[in-house]
Amino acid sequence: MTIDPSALPAAAQAALAEFGAAGGWEQRARLLMSWGERLEPLTDAERSDENLVHGCESRVWLVGEDEDGHWHFRGSSEARLLRGLLAVLLARVDSLTADELQSLDVADWFAQLGLSRQLSPSRASGMNAVLQRMRDKGRERR
Amino acid sequence: MLSSPWRSDFPALAVLEAQGEIYLDSAATAQKPQALINALSGYYTSGAANVHRAQHTTAERATRAFEGTREKLAAWLNVPGADQLIFTRGATEALNLLAYGLEHLVRPGDEIVVSALEHHANLLPWQQLALRRGARLVILPLDLAGAVDLPAARRLISAHTRLLAVSQLSNVLGTWQPLTELLPLARAQGALTVVDGAQGIVHGRHDLPALGCDFYVLSSHKLYGPEGVGALYGRREALAQLRHWQFGGEMVEIADYQHADFRPAPLGFEAGTPPIAGVIGLGAVLDYLLTLDETAVAQHEAALHAKLVAGLGKRRGLHLLGRPQAALASFAVDGVHHGDLAHLLTEQGVAVRSGTHCAMPLMNSLGRTGAIRVSLGLYNDGADLDVFFAALDRALEMLA
Ligand SMILES: Cc1ncc(COP(=O)(O)O)c(C=O)c1O
Numbered sequence: 163m164t165i166d167p168s169a170l171p172a173a174a175q176a177a178l179a180e181f182g183a184a185g186g187w188e189q190r191a192r193l194l195m196s197w198g199e200r201l202e203p204l205t206d207a208e209r210s211d212e213n214l215v216h217g218c219e220s221r222v223w224l225v226g227e228d229e230d231g232h233w234h235f236r237g238s239s240e241a242r243l244l245r246g247l248l249a250v251l252l253a254r255v256d257s258l259t260a261d262e263l264q265s266l267d268v269a270d271w272f273a274q275l276g277l278s279r280q281l282s283p284s285r286a287s288g289m290n291a292v293l294q295r296m297r298d299k300g301r302e303r304r
Numbered sequence: 305m306l307s308s309p310w311r312s313d314f315p316a317l318a319v320l321e322a323q324g325e326i327y328l329d330s331a332a333t334a335q336k337p338q339a340l341i342n343a344l345s346g347y348y349t350s351g352a353a354n355v356h357r358a359q360h361t362t363a364e365r366a367t368r369a370f371e372g373t374r375e376k377l378a379a380w381l382n383v384p385g386a387d388q389l390i391f392t393r394g395a396t397e398a399l400n401l402l403a404y405g406l407e408h409l410v411r412p413g414d415e416i417v418v419s420a421l422e423h424h425a426n427l428l429p430w431q432q433l434a435l436r437r438g439a440r441l442v443i444l445p446l447d448l449a450g451a452v453d454l455p456a457a458r459r460l461i462s463a464h465t466r467l468l469a470v471s472q473l474s475n476v477l478g479t480w481q482p483l484t485e486l487l488p489l490a491r492a493q494g495a496l497t498v499v500d501g502a503q504g505i506v507h508g509r510h511d512l513p514a515l516g517c518d519f520y521v522l523s524s525h526k527l528y529g530p531e532g533v534g535a536l537y538g539r540r541e542a543l544a545q546l547r548h549w550q551f552g553g554e555m556v557e558i559a560d561y562q563h564a565d566f567r568p569a570p571l572g573f574e575a576g577t578p579p580i581a582g583v584i585g586l587g588a589v590l591d592y593l594l595t596l597d598e599t600a601v602a603q604h605e606a607a608l609h610a611k612l613v614a615g616l617g618k619r620r621g622l623h624l625l626g627r628p629q630a631a632l633a634s635f636a637v638d639g640v641h642h643g644d645l646a647h648l649l650t651e652q653g654v655a656v657r658s659g660t661h662c663a664m665p666l667m668n669s670l671g672r673t674g675a676i677r678v679s680l681g682l683y684n685d686g687a688d689l690d691v692f693f694a695a696l697d698r699a700l701e702m703l704a
Contacts, residue, residue: 187651191702220643221673240673241643242703 173253181250181275190276194246201249204238215288215295220244224292226299232257235296244288250275251289260300268293306607306686310596313337314528314683324653326688331475331503331632331679332657334528336589343588344530347581355580356554356571370580373587374570380590381520382511383537390543390570391578394534395502396425398521399469401536401573402498403429405546406467409496412438414466417490419444419452419481420669421474424662426500430469439466443665450477450626454485461486465495472504476661476677478609478628480504487516496542502526507631508602518542524582528681529589533582536573543569550575601682605630608680608689615693616678619700625675632679634661640703642674648699649676654692 167178177197184190204213204223213223220241227234235252239245254271255263268289272278311317316335320327327335353363355370371386378386392398410416416430420443434441442460447453452470461468468490470481487497499517504510506526519538525531538546548555548566555575557565566572612633616622621638628634636642646658657677660667667674678692 188702191648191651195702220641241641241647243644243647 171253171256173256174250177250177253177275181277184276187279191243194250194277195242196246197249197253198239198242198245198247201238201245201252202236204236208236209238215291220288222248222288222292224295226296228300229257231259233260233263233296233300237292247272247277247289248292250277251292255293255296260297263293263297263300266293306604306611308604308683308685309600311683311685313339313592315341317683320655325655326653326691327655328678328680328684328688328692329655329657330506330681330684331526331677333525333531334506334681335683336530337528337592339588339592340529340585343585344581347584352580354577366580366584369584369587370578373583373590376587376590377535380509380593381537382509382513384513385540387570388538388540388543390536390538390573391583392521392534392536392573393532393579394525395500395521395523396534398534398536399425399429399498399500401549402469402519402521402546403433404549405573406496407433407437408547409545410434410437410439410466413464414439415442415462415464416440417442417444417461417465417468417495419470420446421450421452421477421479421663421666422469422471423475423500423502424664425502426469426471426498427665430467440464444470446626448626450474450479450628452481452486454482457486457489461489461493461495463493465490465493467496467498469498469500471500471502472510473501473507473630474626475503475632476634476663476666476675477626478630478632478634479626480629483515483517491516496545503631507605509598512537513539524586524589527586527589528593529586530579530582532579533586538569546573548572552576596682605680605682608684608686609633611686611689612678612680615689619696625670625672632677634675634677636672636675637700640700642676644703645676645696645699648702649692649695652695652698654695656692 167175180193184193208225209223213225215222215224220239222237222239224235224237234256237248237252239248314335314337351362353366355367357363374386374389377389383389392401410433416434416439418427418430431441444452444460445456470486472483473480490497497517498519501520501522505522512520519536519542521536522534524533553576555567555572557567609630613628616624616633616635623636625634642658649656659674661677
């Protein structure tokens with residue numbers, strides 16, 4: 163389900179605008195890397211086995227906090243482009259409720275950014291694994 | 305100029321090229337020759353039938369073609385009797401067959417010896433067998449070039465050794481393993497020897513009796529054939545030691561409700577309907593490969609490989625894993641994650657593998673979280689490597 167862009171968090175709107183203006187694979191890759199650099203850092207303690215998301219080609223860590231029913235996630239990866247993909251995913255899911263997380267369509271979000279092709283099935287399943295972890299966290303809290 | 309005279313025999317190469325894609329992942333699976341496509345469609349259009357069962361003409365034709373492949377494969381490997389070859393669903397299944405079929409020979413305290421570079425397919429079946437039987441899995445270390453360290457092997461292969469299982473050609477390092485020295489060490493201790501030929505069979509013709517192993521396994525899909533087909537070769541005395549492991553279909557001789565007697569190899573180890581079209585297809589691939597000039601293929605592959613290794617050697621900060629001798633090369637670049645490189649190579653239409661290549665323990669022992677592997681087929685041209693190197697330089701520049 164594609165929702166009205168104006169209803170999206172500011173960072174997600176920025177992602178749509180920036181990636182929408184990107185000309186080719188090279189620009190998109192550079193954008194991904196710069197988004198990746200802006201991820202809120204994780205502490206060494208947060209890069210724990212417990213926070214490791216299984217099912218990704220490269221290691222990805224994810225932590226999340228429930229702030230009055232709205233989820234805020236932070237994450238990181240060893241690979242820069244994966245950090246970028248994570249950053250644009252985090253931009254989209256920021257402050258969603260557990261219910262909204264359940265119904266989010268990641269593939270659609272990456273398609274809107276023109277990143278479908280960059281999501282190989284293995285990387286897409288990595289992003290799906292990240293989303294699944296977010297959903298599980300949302301569910302645990304209820 | 306290094307151009308492959310056989311490239312046009314593989315229709316997918318032109319299709320991929322038209323899409324701007326360069327295929328350098330043949331060690332994962334190879335592209336297929338037109339001869340295979342013709343054989344598969346020929347078999348399905350002229351009438352499918354089960355093998356070794358019915359008497360009708362269609363079944364007879366299928367059975368003859370199916371058994372014909374067994375003979376062609378035996379000839380390819382210089383195996384004296386076609387009945388020394390068991391068809392499986394792949395190299396992995398052949399190795400699992402061995403780990404179950406030989407289980408009765410392994411006692412608590414026995415040692416099963418494998419090398420540090422084994423593909424999971426030639427590690428996990430033995431690891432699990434050792435766990436089931438209270439045996440010990442012994443790991444042969446490698447030298448810096450990426451071959452099994454022979455002095456260490458001489459120490460580690462002992463009177464406790466029941467079985468030695470090693471690769472012929474490493475799927476990660478591209479190194480030939482010193483089988484001529486290794487196998488006699490195990491044989492001298494009365495141990496059985498298993499060679500994983502999944503990669504080795506694709507490069508050069510191998511004489512299995514001369515190699516002197518008890519068992520040898522291979523996969524058709526890496527040898528330009530269809531997937532879902534593999535084979536297990538065994539010396540007659542070694543085959544006789546195998547216990548049956550999968551039951552059903554024509555592997556049985558006589559069955560009543562409470563008891564059954566089973567056939568010997570090969571049919572006794574081919575339970576259920578085999579991949580008939582695939583086996584017939586593999587026969588057509590062997591026929592095709594036989595038409596090629598063996599020396600010319602070897603020279604072309606060696607020249608491509610030399611170009612690959614030399615080109616990689618020129619990139620600053622790039623480290624080869626081991627000293628690759630054939631077929632492929634794996635590498636890592638200082639300060640660059642293999643996942644990022646793979647991403648940017650994919651963007652540029654270059655198909656390579658990145659990750660742990662089904663050899664996690666090996667990667668850990670090399671102190672790497674992963675690597676990029678470039679692998680070659682006889683259909684690759686020097687120009688494919690030029691495209692790869694240009695894409696690699698562009699990617700490294702972006703990641704700098
Ligand atoms: C050395 C080696 N052994 C075993 C295998 C397993 O072969 P298959 O997946 O065809 O069963 C492979 C395939 O990647 C391999 O490279």
